[in-house]
Amino acid sequence: MRTLIAFPVLILAVILQSAVISRITLLAGCADLMLVILAAWALQTDIDASWQWAFLGGILVSFVSRMPWLVVLGGYLGTVTLAHLLRGRLWQAPVLAMFGVIFVGTMFMNVGAYVVLQFLSYSLTLNDALGLIVLPSLLLNLLFALPVYAIMRDLAHWVYPAQEVE
Amino acid sequence: MRDFLNRSLRTTIVFLVAGGILMLALGGYLSSASRGITGAFVAVQTWFSTRYNAIQDFLSAPRDIATLRQRNAELEAEVSRLQGQVIELQQQVRETQILAALVDFSRANPESTYKGAAVIGRDPSLFLHYVIINRGSSDGILRGMPVVTNQGLVGRVDAVIANAARVQLITDPASAVNVRLQNAEADAVLVGSVTGDLSLDMLAQDATVEVGDVVLTSGLGGGYPPDLIVGQVLNVRKLDVELFQRAAVQPAVDFARLQIVLVITNFRPVDIQPLIPTTSP
Numbered sequence: 001m002r003t004l005i006a007f008p009v010l011i012l013a014v015i016l017q018s019a020v021i022s023r024i025t026l027l028a029g030c031a032d033l034m035l036v037i038l039a040a041w042a043l044q045t046d047i048d049a050s051w052q053w054a055f056l057g058g059i060l061v062s063f064v065s066r067m068p069w070l071v072v073l074g075g076y077l078g079t080v081t082l083a084h085l086l087r088g089r090l091w092q093a094p095v096l097a098m099f100g101v102i103f104v105g106t107m108f109m110n111v112g113a114y115v116v117l118q119f120l121s122y123s124l125t126l127n128d129a130l131g132l133i134v135l136p137s138l139l140l141n142l143l144f145a146l147p148v149y150a151i152m153r154d155l156a157h158w159v160y161p162a163q164e165v166e
Numbered sequence: 167m168r169d170f171l172n173r174s175l176r177t178t179i180v181f182l183v184a185g186g187i188l189m190l191a192l193g194g195y196l197s198s199a200s201r202g203i204t205g206a207f208v209a210v211q212t213w214f215s216t217r218y219n220a221i222q223d224f225l226s227a228p229r230d231i232a233t234l235r236q237r238n239a240e241l242e243a244e245v246s247r248l249q250g251q252v253i254e255l256q257q258q259v260r261e262t263q264i265l266a267a268l269v270d271f272s273r274a275n276p277e278s279t280y281k282g283a284a285v286i287g288r289d290p291s292l293f294l295h296y297v298i299i300n301r302g303s304s305d306g307i308l309r310g311m312p313v314v315t316n317q318g319l320v321g322r323v324d325a326v327i328a329n330a331a332r333v334q335l336i337t338d339p340a341s342a343v344n345v346r347l348q349n350a351e352a353d354a355v356l357v358g359s360v361t362g363d364l365s366l367d368m369l370a371q372d373a374t375v376e377v378g379d380v381v382l383t384s385g386l387g388g389g390y391p392p393d394l395i396v397g398q399v400l401n402v403r404k405l406d407v408e409l410f411q412r413a414a415v416q417p418a419v420d421f422a423r424l425q426i427v428l429v430i431t432n433f434r435p436v437d438i439q440p441l442i443p444t445t446s447p
Contacts (some may be wrong), residue, residue, distance in 0.1 A: 018287030018298060028361050029292055064298065066324065066332065067291040110292065117293055124293065124340045124360050132361050133292045 002159050003049040006056050009155070014060045015035050028128075029136030033059055035109060036144045038076050039101040040152035042083035043094055047156055054080040071116050078112075079105030098149045102141050105141075110134045264426050271316035272428065278391065280428040281305055283313075286330070295338040296426060297321075302329045310389070310435035313427050318395035318418030319343070319383060320427050322435070331429075334397065335420055337362040344386040345396055347379045356381065356396060356415060364397060364415040364440055371411055375402045381415055388436025 015163045017033045024030060034057045042050035060074035065072065081103055114129050190196050223230075265282070272280045281301055289296035301307050303326045313320040313333050321335040336343055337358040345356045345366070352373030354366040369375065379399040385392030400414040 014290075015287075017290045022288035022290055023210070032290070032292075061290055063290050064287070064332075065291045066294050066296050066334070067289070072291075087281055113291065113293055117339070120340075122293070122360075123357065128360050129293070137292055 003052055004025055005155070006049065006053045007105065009037070010053065010057050013057070014064060017061070024140075026136035026140055027148050028132040029138075029140060031137060031140035031144050032106065032109070033144065033148070035076065035105055036078055036141055036148045037103060037152060039079055039083050039105055040098060040145070040149040041156070042080040042089065043087055043097055043101065043149070044153060044156040045087065046160060050080050050084070051077070067113060068116055068120075071113050075105070075109030077111055078108050082108075094150070095146065095149065098145050099142060102145045106138045106141050107134070110137065135150050246295075260427070267316040268373060268426060268428055271314075278430045279432040281307065281431050282426060282428055283307075283331075284426055285424045289332070293339065295335040295341075295358060295362060295421075296324060297333050297335060299331050299333055299427060299429070300329065301429065302327050302331050304328045306431050307429055308431075309332050312390050312394070312430045312433055314430065315419055315424070315427055317420070318397065318425065319390065320419055320421075322390065323429065331425070335421060337364060337417065343390060343396065344384045345381050346384040347373070347375060347399070348382055349379045350375050351382055352388065354381075354413075362421065364417055366399070366413040366415055367410065369411040369413060370411070371404070371406075373411065375399060375404075375411060375413055377401060388438055390435075391430065391433050 013034050021031050021033050035092070036056050038057050041053055042046060054076040055073070057067070058076045061067075061076075062067075062069035062072045079101060083097070083101045086101060089097075110129075110133065114124060114126075117124055177275055179346050186333075189194070191200060236341065268280075268282060272278075283299035283301040283305075285297045286300045287298040289298075297434040299313075303423040307323055307326050309323055312324045314321060319336055321333045321338070321341065323331050324334040325332040334341055335358070336356060337397055339358050339360050341356075341358040343356040344353065350373050352375065355366050356364055358364060366381070377399055381396040383390045383392055383396060395418050397415045397417040397419075400416045402411060402413045404411045
């Protein structure tokens with residue numbers, strides 16, 4: 001039943017992403033709120049539903065976006081996988097792990113999108129994609145990382161109170 | 167008897183002196199003296215009055231401060247409410263201006279029928295340029311319908327659900343619009359880019375293109391109706407070694423501030439794909 005909290009949270013995230021965050025741009029890049037939320041959730045200790053969260057988040061974003069759903073879903077699942085890998089190793093420095101996951105997840109997602117769109121004959125230049133989109137969005141994602149991590153930690157403690165460690 | 171006379175005399179003298187002084191005062195002969203006396207009197211009274219007011223303020227201050235604070239809080243709340251009202255009204259005025267411009271546009275182009283829609287979101291993907299509007303198939307919106315504003319062409323409907331639709335902007339990297347230059351009478355293809363910049367491709371080398379030329383849809387290909395304003399030529403790049411000229415285009419529509427759009431509902435795009443000859447083995 002606790003997994004059901006993913007529905008309101010992720011639906012709200014998609015709405016916010018589409019209506020607000022996508023309009024806050026730096027050069028041509030903007031933050032990926034869903035990716036940041038999924039990374040922050042997956043880094044919470046004793047949370048076992050992050051795969052379902054990633055799957056649901058990917059489906060929701062694919063529903064709104066024209067981007068091929070495999071790119072979105074693969075990007076989010078890859079990010080959550082990385083977060084799971086780091087969660088056990090960097091458990092004493094969760095903020096560092098958060099930044100690491102955001103950095104690698106953003107690059108993984110955007111490079112994947114770039115490659116797939118190139119195959120689909122989109123006219124994209126690497127310099128523009130890197131300088132105007134990927135790096136600015138990476139910066140914005142990193143800016144969102146700390147507040148989102150704090151919110152998701154509180155949410156995790158609220159949803160899983162018995163397993164709270166502190 | 168003698169005492170009575172003395173008292174009457176004294177009284178008379180006093181009355182005479184007082185009456186004389188009064189006469190002199192009324193005649194204005196004692197003004198300087200009376201000014202000095204009244205001045206001193208007023209100064210003393212002012213001193214007493216000031217001290218009294220200060221003491222009264224000191225004694226009643228706590229009650230007044232509490233009242234003032236309460237009043238200040240009320241006024242601040244009122245100011246906040248009014249500021250919110252002003253922002254709301256400014257937003258309504260802006261929307262009314264946009265709607266008025268769109269109504270003017272639809273009246274000036276009566277050959278098309280329009281359905282107004284608000285832009286409620288953007289594609290979360292960084293590489294693609296799509297917006298989401300709050301009209302869908304239940305409002306008669308179909309895939310392929312062109313989307314415009316009073317300023318010019320916005321794009322076309324890419325996907326539709328019951329209450330919403332996704333619109334591909336002409337700035338999208340996958341967008342290609344057949345256009346013509348109004349002055350040069352030359353055809354070209356308008357393509358978008360990942361940064362949102364527009365450029366003209368397939369522009370013949372012998373076409374005379376100048377900065378400021380207006381770019382309109384040509385209607386070729388059946389994807390868009392003809393003569394919709396797209397933008398203006400920003401600069402031209404013509405190299406003899408290349409097959410075509412290239413030109414950057416300044417879009418007529420401000421895509422960053424897209425709020426309300428019009429969907430042309432009586433236009434059906436033509437799929438010419440089956441008519442394009444393919445190389446048979």
